Every structure is written in structure tokens, then in C-alpha cells.
Amino acid sequence: xxxSLFIVNQSGGLVYHRPLSPLAPKIDTNDWLRIGSTFxxxxxxxxxxxxxxxxxxxxxxxxxxxxxEVIDAGGMILQCLQTRTGMKFVITSTKTKEDCDLSAVLxxxxxxxxxxxxxxxxxxxxxxxxVDLFNRGVDLLxxxxxxxxxxxxx
Amino acid sequence: xxxxxxxxxxxxxxxxxxxxxxxxxxxxxxxxxEEEQRKLVFGMLFSLREIMxxxxxxxxxxxxxxxxxxxxxxxCTVHVYETISGMRLVMYTDNFKQSDxxxxxxxxxxxxxxYANIWVEYVVRSPLYRPGDLLAVGDKGExxxxxxxxxxxxxxxxxxxxxDALVTKQKWYK
Numbered sequence: 001x002x003x004s005l006f007i008v009n010q011s012g013g014l015v016y017h018r019p020l021s022p023l024a025p026k027i028d029t030n031d032w033l034r035i036g037s038t039f040x041x042x043x044x045x046x047x048x049x050x051x052x053x054x055x056x057x058x059x060x061x062x063x064x065x066x067x068x069e070v071i072d073a074g075g076m077i078l079q080c081l082q083t084r085t086g087m088k089f090v091i092t093s094t095k096t097k098e099d100c101d102l103s104a105v106l107x108x109x110x111x112x113x114x115x116x117x118x119x120x121x122x123x124x125x126x127x128x129x130x131v132d133l134f135n136r137g138v139d140l141l142x143x144x145x146x147x148x149x150x151x152x153x154x
Numbered sequence: 155x156x157x158x159x160x161x162x163x164x165x166x167x168x169x170x171x172x173x174x175x176x177x178x179x180x181x182x183x184x185x186x187x188e189e190e191q192r193k194l195v196f197g198m199l200f201s202l203r204e205i206m207x208x209x210x211x212x213x214x215x216x217x218x219x220x221x222x223x224x225x226x227x228x229x230c231t232v233h234v235y236e237t238i239s240g241m242r243l244v245m246y247t248d249n250f251k252q253s254d255x256x257x258x259x260x261x262x263x264x265x266x267x268x269y270a271n272i273w274v275e276y277v278v279r280s281p282l283y284r285p286g287d288l289l290a291v292g293d294k295g296e297x298x299x300x301x302x303x304x305x306x307x308x309x310x311x312x313x314x315x316x317x318d319a320l321v322t323k324q325k326w327y328k
Contacts, residue, residue, distance in 0.1 A: 003211055023211045035205055042201055046227045049194040051158045051180040051246055054228040066228040072258060073206045075218035092209050094217065 002142055003092040009126045010086030012040035016129040020142045043067035081106035112137040155250035158230060165240025167196045169291040171308055199234055224258050235265035243269055264324060272316045280311050
């Protein structure tokens with residue numbers, strides 16, 4: 001069961017947040033902004049604090065910076081996808097028996113972001129995403145994952 | 155699976171114990187920035203706990219409580235076991251993938267064992283131990299002013315020896 005999705009831009013500002021199911025906690029906008037920027041700094045901090053890092057602090061295959069990928073917290077999992085440009089797509093979900101591939105979900109969200117937000121001529125880069133098509137796309141994606149039980153869709 | 159380091163922090167962030175394993179893998183850092191690095195680790199775990207608390211689903215009494223357990227980065231994973239007294243046992247390992255999918259659980263179980271059966275048995279139950287008076291890593295161990303007693307040094311107990319014995323016997327240790 002997914003909980004929330006949030007997207008942080010390369011400067012650390014929150015550009016998008018959305019609850020994905022009724023289980024998601026009710027967080028007001030200011031707290032979301034704080035979560036976004038705190039996560040941005042902790043992402044880099046985790047790489048700094050680690051005794052072993054990726055060569056040159058980057059993942060050579062994806063171009064992403066070294067940092068938090070997965071956080072396991074008892075009943076909840078948080079997964080982060082960092083893009084080559086420094087944007088972070090973060091999703092939280094409860095732990096279920098079926099092993100839902102959260103990184104696949106994040107990649108789909110990234111594709112949706114590219115199609116609906118970036119290709120939208122009225123969307124300003126790094127601004128909060130207020131694009132209805134993107135919201136609908138995310139909702140549809142989550143619904144498909146919930147109905148197909150987390151297995152491969154389409 | 156390779157073990158990189160092990161730290162124990164008290165609730166305020168003081169390092170009570172630290173040990174590096176397989177140091178040839180680590181990035182070279184001086185001893186002063188080792189302390190800085192430990193402070194970073196503590197700060198990160200502290201802030202992450204706050205964030206996870208905010209992001210967690212509301213407690214319905216059925217599901218597992220949200221407690222920070224492990225954080226995975228590019229090359230290593232940090233496992234945390236926090237006790238009710240606020241003490242954190244922190245272990246850095248590499249990103250291993252165990253066939254039965256329970257790798258993280260095994261490390262967490264080891265951390266719990268280290269606390270319950272080694273720390274409590276050999277440090278807390280030591281007759282010289284006074285709570286709150288532990289010699290932290292980096293402390294010079296000078297006198298406490300009013301009393302002549304010195305701070306309690308963990309290295310006077312068998313803690314490290316027992317810890318090493320346990321860790322090298324684990325199936326996941328390399």
C-alpha cells in the first residue's frame with residue numbers, strides 16, 4: 001500500500017507532494033516543505049557519513065549522486081530515485097507481502113514528470129508542479145499498481 | 155557481506171564505543187575527522203528519525219511501529235538498533251543481497267544480541283559502572299572535580315573481546 005510521493009528539485013525545494021492512499025498521514029504544506037529540504041540535505045549527508053562511497057560520489061550507470069536509496073523503517077519503506085539532473089523522486093509505502101518494486105514505480109513517475117510537466121510549455125522549471133495531467137497520471141499509475149497487486153502492469 | 159564499522163552512541167550523541175573493521179576498504183580520514191564523521195552519522199540518524207515519524211502512517215495498533223532500521227546508500231548500508239534508553243547501536247555494512255531476503259533482519263538481530271547479551275552483561279553489570287559516567291571516545295579521562303573517581307572505561311571490560319568473538323562467528327561476516 002503506497003503512502004505518499006514527493007519530488008524535490010536540485011536546489012532542495014519541494015516541487016510536488018501527493019498522498020497516494022487513505023493510509024497516508026495528513027501533513028500540511030509547511031511541514032511538507034520542511035520534509036523536502038531536510039531530505040535533500042540528509043541525502044548528501046548519508047553519503048558523507050558513510051565509510052565507503054561510490055567512486056567520484058556518482059553512480060556511473062545512472063549519473064545520480066551517491067546518497068540515500070532506500071530507508072527501511074519497520075512498517076514502512078522509503079525509496080528515492082535521483083535523476084542525472086539532481087531531482088529526487090521519493091515514495092513511501094507500507095511493507096506488504098508482495099514485493100512491489102518501488103524503483104519501477106519511481107521510474108514511471110519520472111517518465112510521467114517528463115511527459116506531463118517538462119513538455120508542458122507553461123510549466124516553469126523548479127517551480128511547484130500544478131499540472132492536472134500529471135496528477136491524473138500519478139493517480140492512474142497508483143491505481144494500476146494497487147489493482148494488479150504490485151506485479152507487472154500492462 | 156562485509157562489516158565496515160560499529161559505533162555505540164548515547165542519547166545525547168556522545169560516542170561510547172567505536173570500532174572499524176576491514177579498514178582497507180574505507181576512505182582515508184584523519185582521527186579528528188573520524189570524530190566529525192561520527193557526529194555526522196549521529197546527526198543524520200537523529201534527523202531521519204524525525205522525518206520518518208512525520209511520514210509514517212498513523213498508528214493503528216496492528217501494523218509494525220515505524221522505527222528507523224536501516225538506510226542504504228550507494229555502497230553501504232547503515233543498520234541502527236535504538237534502545238528504549240535512547241542508546242543507538244550503529245553498524246555499517248556493504249550492500250549485500252542475501253538469497254532468502256532476510257539479510258537486514260540478521261544484522262538487526264545481531265545488534266539486539268550485542269546490546270542484550272554483551273553490552274548489558276559486560277558493561278552495565280560491571281561493578282565499576284555508573285550510569286552516565288562512561289568514558290566517551292575522545293575524552294581525556296581527567297578527574298571529575300569533586301570526586302577522585304575516574305570515569306569508567308569500556309576497554310577495562312571484556313566488551314570488545316566478546317563483540318569481536320560474536321561478530322566473526324556470524325554467518326554473514328567475511
